[in-house]
Amino acid sequence: MADTIEEKIKNYRTAPFDARFPNVNQTKNCFQNYLDFHRCNKALSDKGMETAPCDWYQRVYKSLCPMSWVEKWDGQIEDGNFPGKI
Template sequence: MAEDINTKMKNYKTAPFDSRFSNQNQTRNCWQNYLDFHCCEKAVTTKGGDVSVCEWWHVYKSLCPISWVWAWDDRRAEGTFPGKI
């Protein structure tokens, strides 16, 4: 059991420091990283490239509450998402 925890801790990754969002409130950081990831994904897909180059943008998954991500994904699917992607 301890080995599993140690392995998980070794492989744990979270969002790196971003000087644009130095406050404790990381809401804007979450939002911006969500937009950046999906913009990257859209641009690479449009050009027929490999989406794995956008992999590092997944930091929004460690910053954003999952309920927000689900709601934003639903809105993107419906075409009512308020952000520019």
């Protein structure tokens, strides 16, 4: 299974279709993948596991989200006032 994840990450070009977000507006998709990345990192690092599978979410949100949003959210996480549940 790890080989397929690493292969998918290696061959990654842009965010694939996600049936949860069928509309043209991908704002929710962007935010959800940002949350999924941080949740994945937190869950795996708390268990002492490698966080490489979380790279997929990071690549997706980086291809969908404007970097100004990501910088704002990162700042909010550091300040402790991020609106999402991680």
